[in-house]
Amino acid sequence: MSKVIRIGTRDSELALWQAKTVQRALEHTGHQTELVPVKSTGDLNLDQPLYEMGITGIFTKTLDVAMIKGEVDIAVHSMKDVPTALPKGIVEGAVMKRANTLxxxxxxxxxxxxxxxxxxxxxxxxxxxxxxxxxxxxxxxxxxxxxxxxxxxxxxxxxxxxxxxxxxxxxxxxxxxxxxLNWMLPAPAQGAMLIVAMENDDYCRKALAALNHEASQVCVHIERQFLRTLEGGCTAPIGALAEIVDGNVHFRGALFSLDGKQKFETEKILPLGAHAEIGKNAAIELLENGGKELMQELRKILNT
CATH class of the missing domain: 3.40.190.10 (Periplasmic binding protein-like II)
Incomplete structure (x- = not known):
């Protein structure tokens, strides 16, 4: 069976660039595609800071709904905008090779x-x-x-x-x-593109699997594991970066107060293959060393 894969994307120049990159990759592997641009809530409201909107995944929700309603088959996201828990029925299809993280x-x-x-x-x-x-x-x-x-x-x-x-x-x-800004820790998964599909769509999932970049996937999963364990959402002042160097995973993570006066940081190095819990363990260590109280304060502020 073959079908035209409808690619959902935000309609900004950058989002369209990302979607067209995925489109070319899919067409290179023999698939027919169609771009379906949509405008997200985050793009429509530019007068209010993101954290004040109180919506996790504000740039991805519109595309999630379009997928669930069957209006698009896959969606392309800047991975740093994607909540660590995907909506029910939507799964990760591929992580494209990561770009500059700075x-x-x-x-x-x-x-x-x-x-x-x-x-x-x-x-x-x-x-x-x-x-x-x-x-x-x-x-x-x-x-x-x-x-x-x-x-x-x-x-x-x-x-x-x-x-x-x-x-x-x-x-x-x-x-x-x-x-x-070499000293600034990026957002978890910054520079990475995520393509999602419906869990029950075997055709699209198989098509996307061929586009996955394993090393990038490993690193962004570690960073998102760190974020998820801190329960930080996409707006909290949390930075994380995992890199594979000479067969080892190097991880750095940090949590800040909103005014920048407090900083809790962690750094770990483990061999590739022994890294499964590195993001989670780094976050637990950070929470136990004073970060827990700060996260509680941040949740009160950001959830009001």
Missing amino acids: DILVHKGTDFLETEGMIATGSLRRKAQWLHRYPKHRVTDLRGNVNTRLQKLQDNDWNGAIFAAAGLERIEVLPENHIN
């Missing part, structure tokens, strides 16, 4: 770094880490797709704005005036 600062000159400044970001994780490193700075909210956020930076008197490097690189809008 956050970057697009700036108008870097002299302000040693004094006072205003940085824009819609991410509590980025805000907390920036304030931890630059406590004299202020951080303002920034929403919208990549192009919208770059334009807002130009239109306002901010010193800079923080972006995921992968997004700007993918649609080729990375400005020269940027610096890599």
